[in-house]
Amino acid sequence: MTVLCLVELDGADPADVSLRALTLARTLGDPSVRSVVFGDSANVPAAALADYGVTDVYVIEPGTLEGYAPQAWARVLADLATETGATAVLAAGTDRGNEVLAHLGAITGLPMAANCTVVTPDGGRTHRLVRHRWAGLLLEDAVMEAPVALFTVATDAVSPVAAGVSAETPASLQVHVHKPELAEADLVVRAAESAGRAGGVSLATARVVVGGGRGVGGPDGFAPLEELAELLGGVVGVSRVVTSEGWRPHRQQVGQTGTKITPELYLACGISGAIQHIAGCAGAKHIIAINTDPGAPILAHADYAIIGDLHQVIPALVAALRAR
Amino acid sequence: MEILVCVKRVPTVGGKIAVTPDGQQVDTRMSGFSISPHEECAVEEAVQITERAGGSVSVLTLGPEAAIEQLRGALALGAGRAVLLETDGREFGPIATAAAIAAEVRAHGYDLVLLGNEAADTGDYQVGVRLAHELGWPVATGIKNLSVSPGGVVARREYRGGQEAYQLPLPAVITVKEGINLPRYPSLPGRLRAKRAAVERSAPVSAAEGLRKETLRVPASSQHQATVLGNGADAVPELVRVLDELGILS
Numbered sequence: 379m380t381v382l383c384l385v386e387l388d389g390a391d392p393a394d395v396s397l398r399a400l401t402l403a404r405t406l407g408d409p410s411v412r413s414v415v416f417g418d419s420a421n422v423p424a425a426a427l428a429d430y431g432v433t434d435v436y437v438i439e440p441g442t443l444e445g446y447a448p449q450a451w452a453r454v455l456a457d458l459a460t461e462t463g464a465t466a467v468l469a470a471g472t473d474r475g476n477e478v479l480a481h482l483g484a485i486t487g488l489p490m491a492a493n494c495t496v497v498t499p500d501g502g503r504t505h506r507l508v509r510h511r512w513a514g515l516l517l518e519d520a521v522m523e524a525p526v527a528l529f530t531v532a533t534d535a536v537s538p539v540a541a542g543v544s545a546e547t548p549a550s551l552q553v554h555v556h557k558p559e560l561a562e563a564d565l566v567v568r569a570a571e572s573a574g575r576a577g578g579v580s581l582a583t584a585r586v587v588v589g590g591g592r593g594v595g596g597p598d599g600f601a602p603l604e605e606l607a608e609l610l611g612g613v614v615g616v617s618r619v620v621t622s623e624g625w626r627p628h629r630q631q632v633g634q635t636g637t638k639i640t641p642e643l644y645l646a647c648g649i650s651g652a653i654q655h656i657a658g659c660a661g662a663k664h665i666i667a668i669n670t671d672p673g674a675p676i677l678a679h680a681d682y683a684i685i686g687d688l689h690q691v692i693p694a695l696v697a698a699l700r701a702r
Numbered sequence: 703m704e705i706l707v708c709v710k711r712v713p714t715v716g717g718k719i720a721v722t723p724d725g726q727q728v729d730t731r732m733s734g735f736s737i738s739p740h741e742e743c744a745v746e747e748a749v750q751i752t753e754r755a756g757g758s759v760s761v762l763t764l765g766p767e768a769a770i771e772q773l774r775g776a777l778a779l780g781a782g783r784a785v786l787l788e789t790d791g792r793e794f795g796p797i798a799t800a801a802a803i804a805a806e807v808r809a810h811g812y813d814l815v816l817l818g819n820e821a822a823d824t825g826d827y828q829v830g831v832r833l834a835h836e837l838g839w840p841v842a843t844g845i846k847n848l849s850v851s852p853g854g855v856v857a858r859r860e861y862r863g864g865q866e867a868y869q870l871p872l873p874a875v876i877t878v879k880e881g882i883n884l885p886r887y888p889s890l891p892g893r894l895r896a897k898r899a900a901v902e903r904s905a906p907v908s909a910a911e912g913l914r915k916e917t918l919r920v921p922a923s924s925q926h927q928a929t930v931l932g933n934g935a936d937a938v939p940e941l942v943r944v945l946d947e948l949g950i951l952s
Contacts, residue, residue, distance in 0.1 A: 388862075446866070448843075471827075473844045473859065476820075480828035480843075484835035489797070489912035492820075492827040511825055515719050516728070516918050524912040530827075567840045572866040580863030586950060610950060618739075621881065628846070628881025629860055634822070635739045635880040643950050653719060664948055666941070667928060675717060677928045682944055686934035694935035698942050702951070 379499075380462045381409040384455060384469035384478060385427065385435075387417050392426050394583060394640075395470035397538035399531040400430040404541060406466055407499045412436065414458060416443065416451065419555050428551040431541035434462075436556040443560065446474065447568035452481030454558045459526055466497070466505070471530035479530050488524045493532040510535070513634040513657035534638045534661025579613050581630065586612025587641045589632060589659070590620060593648015593670065593688055597625040602692040603647060609699050615639060615659075617649045633658035647688040651676030668692070703757030703850065705748040706812045708803055709741040709776060711769035712823040725917035728823065737772050739880040740818030746885040747878060748816050749780035751850050757813075758782045762806060764799055766791050770901055777896035778888035784901045793824075795911035800832035802906035807837060812873060814855070819844045819877045830877035841875040842868045846882045 383403045386393040392400075403411045412434040413427055419437040427435055436458055443450055455478065459467050467482060469475030471493040483490035491497075493510040495517070500506045505527040511518045514532060522529075581587065588607040590600055600614060607614045615632040616625070632639055634654040644662035648669065649655060656679055659665065667680040668688045677683050684691055713728045714736045720729040737745075748759040761776035763769045764787040773784040787802050794802065807815060817830045827843075834841030847858040847865075854871045859879070870876075888896070931940045945951050 473861070476827035477831065477843045480831035481835070483797075483828055484832045487797075489795070490826075490828055491913055492825060511918060512715070512719060512728075512823060513825060514921070515715070516721065517921050518918055519916045521914045521916060522912055523914070563838075567842055567868055567870060569861075569866040570869055572861055572864075582862075610945075622884070624884065629863075631881070643945070643948060653715060653717065665928075666944070672930070678926065680928035682941075683928035683930050684932060684934070684937040684941060685930060686932075686937065690935045691938065691941075694938045695941060698938050699951075702942075 379407055379409045380464045381406050381411050382455065382459055382462060382464040382467045383411060383413045384451070384475060385413040385415050386470065386472065386474060387415065387423070390421055390423060392423050392430075393470070394538060395472055395475075395533040397426075397430055398533045398536045399468055399470040399475070400427075400432065401539045402494070402497065402531045402536050403468055404431045406497060410434070412462060412464075414438070414455060416446075419553060422553055424551045424553065429540045432551060434552045434554060436554050438556050438558060442557050445569050446572060447565050448474070448477045449481050449567060450558075450560050450564040451478045452485055453560060453564045454556070455482050456485050457558055458556065464526060465499070466527040466529070468528070469530050470533050472533070475530045479528055483528050486526070486528070488526060488528055489522060491520065491522060491529040494529045495532050495535040497527065497529060513638070513654070514660060515653055515657050534640050579611070581613055581615055581632070581637045581639060584613045584639065584641050586610040586643045587615045587632065587639050587645070587662070588612055589615045589617065589644060589646040589649050590626075591617035591647065591649030592619045594620065594625070595689075599689070600626065602689075602696060606645075606692055606696050609696060610643075612641065612643075617655050618652070646676050646680065647692060649676055650674045651679060703752060703755050703814065704760075704812045705751060705757065706760045706762055706807060706810070706815045707741070707744050707748045707776065707781065708762050708815065708817045708829075709737040709745065709772055710763060710818075710821045710823070711735050711765045711772045712738060712821065719920065721918045721920060725919060727918065735768070735771065737775070738818050738822035740820070740878060742885045743880050743882045744816040744818055744878050745776045745779050745781060746883045747848060750883065751814075755850060760785060760810070760812075762787065762803065764794055764802055764906070765789055773901055774896040774899070775888070777899050778892040779886060780892065784899060786901050786903045788903055788905050789908070792908060793915070794908045795913065796826045796828045796832055797911050798906070798908045799829050800836055803829070803833050804836035805906065806904075807833075814850070814872060815875045817875070817877045819879045830875050834875040837873075837875070839873050839875050840870045841877070842870055843877040845876050845878045848876060848878070848882065
């Protein structure tokens with residue numbers, strides 16, 4: 379049984395979200411997990427992929443297909459699924475992953491299940507799955523009947539776990555350079571410029587996120603949060619009210635309609651904890667809340683809390699950390 | 703510029719989300735209904751484009767008769783025409799939904815179709831893309847900045863903390879995200895106009911799709927009560943100790 383997984387790259391490494399998708403891919407029976415990478419074959423992160431149980435990687439080089447073109451990427455997956463006889467094709471539930479798998483669903487006429495947390499083969503063409511609805515506030519148990527199961531993985535719900543290859547079966551990985559035949563229509567939409575934030579930490583991948591909500595009080599109140607985030611090697615995220623009020627740009631929003639985060643620590647300051655916000659931060663390993671209201675809903679999701687005004691607590695915390 | 707905006711009636715969930723005893727839908731006894739923030743922004747974007755470039759905005763929903771409430775909401779914001787693809791309450795899957803919308807697009811003719819990036823409730827992330835394939839049109843998803851010229855659009859979205867841009871010829875399908883604009887509030891004349899406006903109706907057929915919902919459930923509760931470390935700045939030493947213990951400071 380073959381399972382095909384789109385792997386996105388983060389510089390020279392597989393993106394953390396793709397490692398999460400590969401972790402789920404390995405649970406599909408006892409599959410041969412093969413991955414598809416768009417990049418230079420000389421720079422394929424072979425060791426990292428082998429660690430996650432990948433046996434074969436298909437590389438589409440920039441000379442064949444330069445940059446990101448969602449429909450072309452989906453066409454490549456469709457061709458490789460046929461070539462390898464894959465019973466499932468999956469990707470991380472990112473903007474790109476969901477988009478490419480949606481195209482793949484449209485190209486093949488097959489159903490696609492977005493943001494799955496569990497997928498189990500159930501004989502023949504059947505897969506049973508659990509997927510996020512309401513951005514993970516609800517779970518849907520569903521049955522997929524299809525010759526090839528197409529789905530994306532809810533990356534905030536699956537932790538990346540390496541395969542733990544045993545001594546008897548050392549990791550080995552076959553690299554295949556794949557040259558797809560693409561129609562002009564597949565290339566009409568392509569990213570003209572893709573610029574990830576250079577050198578910085580992005581909200582989606584940050585190890586620490588310092589969150590600010592209504593309690594920050596206004597656009598001028600974020601400097602101490604920025605200072606704390608920098609001290610902790612993290613970034614600032616905000617609640618929806620902060621972006622609707624125009625205090626901070628929307629790209630900093632954590633929540634159902636913003637970014638879903640998976641940090642080691644989320645420090646929620648002056649955030650009451652509407653469920654749309656919880657949907658964005660539930661993937662945090664630890665949550666600490668700073669809030670004046672001991673009855674705030676965020677306290678039911680936090681591991682620790684300080685009852686108090688963030689305008690006093692944050693500067694004191696910054697001072698204490700600087701003194702260490 | 704003829705623009706169609708697709709919206710979906712979904713429960714307004716506030717502090718809590720619950721499922722009906724049969725596990726088939728969200729319990730709406732205590733909630734109202736709305737459209738998702740992404741779709742509010744899609745309506746606003748369409749209205750802004752036609753304010754600048756001329757043309758008109760139609761709004762479409764696929765749902766029960768009660769979804770006329772959401773169509774009137776969009777009419778109040780500046781859409782000029784409303785279309786209800788009426789269902790009998792059963793859920794349409796994304797394939798059937800895209801086919802039903804495509805039929806309306808073919809019948810009326812549009813330059814641009816806007817949708818939210820994903821519906822708030824089902825989160826299928828694919829109706830816009832499937833619609834584009836049905837029509838043979840280009841599509842870009844997750845868009846947070848759109849500039850329209852007669853020949854095409856430039857659409858930008860976030861990518862790893864930066865951004866990426868797409869150029870699409872028209873006609874095209876674009877799915878947008880909250881943040882592309884700040885939606886306006888409806889004006890009083892807008893509300894009055896919306897109340898009187900006619901709603902065009904048709905009843906598309908649904909077909910079983912290969913993905914079948916069995917039940918909805920609330921995730922096993924991760925809810926607990928936080929351990930309170932103390933009050934105000936006095937709690938900071940204890941907070942530093944916890945941060946150290948969690949490995950955050952190493």
